[in-house]
Amino acid sequence: MRGFTTLFGKEVLRFWKVSFQTLLAPLVSTLLYMLVFAQVLDSHAEIYSGVSYREFLVPGLAMMAMLQNSFSNTSSSLIQSKLTGNIVFILLPPLSPFEIFAAYVLAAMVRGFAVGACVWIASLIFFPHFPAHPFELLVFALLGNALAAVLGLLAGIWSEKFDQLAAFQNFLIVPLTFLAGVFYSIHSLPPLWRDISRFNPFLYMIDGFRHGFFGVSDIAPLESFVIVAGCAFALSWLSLSLLSRGWRLRN
Amino acid sequence: MTEPIVIRKGRPGFDGAAITVRGAKKSFGKFEAIKSLDLEVKQGEFFALLGPNGAGKTTLISLLAGLARADAGELSILGFDVNKEYRQARRAVGVVPQELVFDPFFTVRETLRLQSGYFGIRPDPKWIDELLENLQLRDKADSNMRSLSGGMKRRVLVAQALVHRPAVLILDEPTAGVDVELRQTLWKFIRRLNDEGMTILLTTHYLEEAQTLCNRVAMMKAGQIIALDTTQNLLAHHSRPSLTLSLDQGKALPAALMARATSLPAGRFRLGLEDFAEVEQILASCRSEGLEIKELEVGQADLEEVFVRIMRDTPR
Ligand SMILES: Nc1ncnc2c1ncn2[C@@H]1O[C@H](COP(=O)(O)OP(=O)(O)OP(=O)(O)O)[C@@H](O)[C@H]1O
Numbered sequence: 001m002r003g004f005t006t007l008f009g010k011e012v013l014r015f016w017k018v019s020f021q022t023l024l025a026p027l028v029s030t031l032l033y034m035l036v037f038a039q040v041l042d043s044h045a046e047i048y049s050g051v052s053y054r055e056f057l058v059p060g061l062a063m064m065a066m067l068q069n070s071f072s073n074t075s076s077s078l079i080q081s082k083l084t085g086n087i088v089f090i091l092l093p094p095l096s097p098f099e100i101f102a103a104y105v106l107a108a109m110v111r112g113f114a115v116g117a118c119v120w121i122a123s124l125i126f127f128p129h130f131p132a133h134p135f136e137l138l139v140f141a142l143l144g145n146a147l148a149a150v151l152g153l154l155a156g157i158w159s160e161k162f163d164q165l166a167a168f169q170n171f172l173i174v175p176l177t178f179l180a181g182v183f184y185s186i187h188s189l190p191p192l193w194r195d196i197s198r199f200n201p202f203l204y205m206i207d208g209f210r211h212g213f214f215g216v217s218d219i220a221p222l223e224s225f226v227i228v229a230g231c232a233f234a235l236s237w238l239s240l241s242l243l244s245r246g247w248r249l250r251n
Numbered sequence: 252m253t254e255p256i257v258i259r260k261g262r263p264g265f266d267g268a269a270i271t272v273r274g275a276k277k278s279f280g281k282f283e284a285i286k287s288l289d290l291e292v293k294q295g296e297f298f299a300l301l302g303p304n305g306a307g308k309t310t311l312i313s314l315l316a317g318l319a320r321a322d323a324g325e326l327s328i329l330g331f332d333v334n335k336e337y338r339q340a341r342r343a344v345g346v347v348p349q350e351l352v353f354d355p356f357f358t359v360r361e362t363l364r365l366q367s368g369y370f371g372i373r374p375d376p377k378w379i380d381e382l383l384e385n386l387q388l389r390d391k392a393d394s395n396m397r398s399l400s401g402g403m404k405r406r407v408l409v410a411q412a413l414v415h416r417p418a419v420l421i422l423d424e425p426t427a428g429v430d431v432e433l434r435q436t437l438w439k440f441i442r443r444l445n446d447e448g449m450t451i452l453l454t455t456h457y458l459e460e461a462q463t464l465c466n467r468v469a470m471m472k473a474g475q476i477i478a479l480d481t482t483q484n485l486l487a488h489h490s491r492p493s494l495t496l497s498l499d500q501g502k503a504l505p506a507a508l509m510a511r512a513t514s515l516p517a518g519r520f521r522l523g524l525e526d527f528a529e530v531e532q533i534l535a536s537c538r539s540e541g542l543e544i545k546e547l548e549v550g551q552a553d554l555e556e557v558f559v560r561i562m563r564d565t566p567r
């Protein structure tokens with residue numbers, strides 16, 4: 001247990017020591033999005049009745065910031081350790097694959113939550129609000145952060161160079177988050193794109209999260225929950241089995 | 252400082268080998284880095300693993316430490332299989348890696364506290380202080396790892412390998428880049444640990460270190476062990492005394508002697524001797540050609556010579 005808590009603590013400390021970059025920077029960029037999009041596009045029709053575009057944006061942007069930060073915490077920590085070689089400090093001790101998995105993923109989730117909380121608090125400046133279903137909101141935030149953290153872990157394990165990780169991020173994570181309905185409702189898409197979007201697990205995270213905020217969404221929250229939880233479970237299982245085999249880490 | 256160091260003396264009730272390797276194999280793609288290797292290091296030994304660059308020493312250590320998986324064979328530390336009982340095996344061993352690695356986020360003390368935690372133990376400030384003291388890192392304890400010199404980083408790696416008081420310590424070229432004085436204090440400390448019962452496995456390219464410290468030596472070449480014996484036996488069986496002569500620059504030994512001599516820099520030549528009586532004949536033959544001998548030195552057998560000879564005589 002101490003092995004796990006130490007590794008978890010170290011991972012939290014790692015981003016905390018550079019919180020300017022890991023917490024403040026994402027907060028600032030998310031607020032810029034809010035400012036610009038909300039100013040330019042607020043005249044747009046309401047997406048859901050009673051929800052202005054500016055309000056609509058908040059949960060999507062908060063979730064996007066959380067996902068990107070959880071992802072980048074696990075992935076950048078792992079790739080840095082692999083490239084500098086100090087991954088041996090984690091591979092030599094008697095840490096089990098599960099301890100390693102849990103420590104990395106939970107620490108990334110802490111960062112995701114911290115960023116999400118900051119974004120939400122700051123968004124109160126734009127408009128005061130309180131989530132319709134706080135518990136639901138929390139569940140989706142939890143699952144979303146976990147899924148992104150696990151994806152980051154997989155990307156970190158798989159990558160052998162920085163540019164491979166960057167490719168993973170730029171060609172998979174960023175498009176999936178941007179196309180997950182952060183800035184629009186999928187009902188505003190042409191039917192083909194709407195059907196394609198249905199294969200994007202990030203869509204369900206953001207949509208479910210938004211339901212927690214407003215009590216309205218494109219997809220039934222239970223459906224979103226099942227899909228997101230299923231993906232998180234499957235990817236966790238995959239990363240645990242890769243860690244147990246030592247794939248790309250112990251060779 | 253006079254207090255004895257408390258280390259885990261191994262595994263209670265277990266009197267087998269500290270390190271056992273049976274039929275270990277490891278390939279990287281088509282290249283066989285380790286070719287069916289057997290090795291046993293007894294508890295309490297100070298054991299040297301020698302070999303030229305690329306012989307497979309680090310690969311073997313990685314297999315033992317669980318940093319890589321063997322393709323075949325069994326490896327165990329104090330009887331604990333390194334894969335099936337990896338928790339016990341890893342708790343029993345401390346490894347100083349060959350590469351100078353460090354985490355730039357932390358200070359020396361933080362690094363040691365973290366490493367204790369990873370091993371599942373509460374950081375022991377007394378033991379950490381003792382390690383810092385013995386490795387002469389006390390005044391660097393609160394410096395960031397980034398600010399340390401190479402030799403200091405190497406010593407932190409040694410301390411990290413020892414935080415959990417392992418029964419077996421594996422050192423992969425621990426003295427590379429460490430200055431003379433610190434090399435001596437490092438060896439004094441490691442020797443003390445060995446006296447207290449810690450098993451030491453050492454790789455080094457400084458053969459005089461291995462000769463003075465180690466009771467047994469294994470020599471590796473191309474993924475295989477080609478010689479394995481006590482240091483004494485290796486010296487007695489493979490090494491002869493030698494005679495080193497200095498001549499004027501540009502001068503050569505008489506042809507008959509030249510054929511069996513090794514040329515050294517600055518007009519020096521080394522000749523292996525069957526016995527000391529040969530010295531007289533060699534000098535006589537030089538004198539008969541009118542060669543002036545400027546310096547003369549009779550050398551005792553050393554491990555370096557044994558090493559060179561064994562490597563040369565063993566085909567790939
Ligand atoms: N990850 C790897 N991928 C491919 N080849 C490797 C890998 N690791 C080691 N090798 C090869 O295996 C051989 C043995 O390497 P190893 O590092 O074990 O040698 P060594 O005896 O420790 O040498 P040195 O004295 O230089 O440290 C070398 O030919 C090396 O190129």
Ligand SMILES: [Mg+2]
Pocket residue numbers: 308309310349423
């Ligand atoms: Mg090596």
